[in-house]
Amino acid sequence: MSQVFVDVGVSLDGCIAGPNRGPNNPLGDGGLGVHEWMFRTAFFLERIGRPGGERSPDDAVVEQVFARAGGYVLGKRMFEEGEVGWPEDAPFRAPVFVLTHTPRAPWPRKGGTTFYFVTDGIESALAQAEAAAGGKDVRISGGAETIRQYLKAGLVEEITLHVAPVLLGSGARLLEGLGPADLGLVQT
């Protein structure tokens, strides 16, 4: 059975990005430290067309996350910020559904990624991603606001948090407004 999942790094104070985010600072101040564990892996660097990286248990974790996903959902800001850093063959290599208010034709990229722009809401984006995923899982990739919308709507079946030993102080709090009834423990 195909699953809807989230897999994301958070700081000790529950942020996935730091303060002062913007086009030139997509992760916000200090936010790189939250996701560095992933950016260091050989798998992820290869996916964004960069050399180097470490073969490690983390590397296998990241590879598995991408391997299980047959479709992705992104918020518009994450898409726009990602475009700057991703190579022409974007890292997904699968259909990606971008939440937006601006209609746009599908945008196929080299390597198997096609971006589809969805203007009729999160449920529609998820349904389209599930239909396109070919029986594989759907990853709600981010950013924080997008993930929170799906969590609050009860549409996420599994969330994996990678807690980084970093304190941001402020920023995009992933779990703000959610409570114990919204999450249950599956596995540590």
Place this chain on the structure above:
Amino acid sequence: MSQVFVDVGVSLDGCIAGPNRGPNNPLGDGGLGVHEWMFRTAFFLERIGRPGGERSPDDAVVEQVFARAGGYVLGKRMFEEGEVGWPEDAPFRAPVFVLTHTPRAPWPRKGGTTFYFVTDGIESALAQAEAAAGGKDVRISGGAETIRQYLKAGLVEEITLHVAPVLLGSGARLLEGLGPADLGLVQT
């Protein structure tokens, strides 16, 4: 060299206790889940005079934390709430300095714990704990407000956080008001 340290569990949203704390609910709603890993250990249960518990890596961690501490600092609320749950021979077996506004004579308990009541502030309590610790470390035990006061004053040399896979939604946020400049990574 003697060190001032904090060693405490936190939820995924950075709380050491849940909402609705009170005399009959010292950890707040859901707060037990944050500290359960410790309450399950054979070492801690023995320290509070209860049978059972697990011998595990967690058990060794808790034992080491108590072994290194020669003195403790507690906030008044934690002391008062603790009194209800601790046996006559309180779990510290060392001098404990309680921050309070109400003068009170030292209160020796069976088993080596003596509570001293400090009315002239956090620096005084720490200095007294250091003097009494016999070269061992001083643990700032809690609660959240007490730990935060010491962190903000720059008086904590080491903090260990045990992140529990629990979401509380609200409660006593340990790191509220602190930022990246206040904490650096020593060890993961």
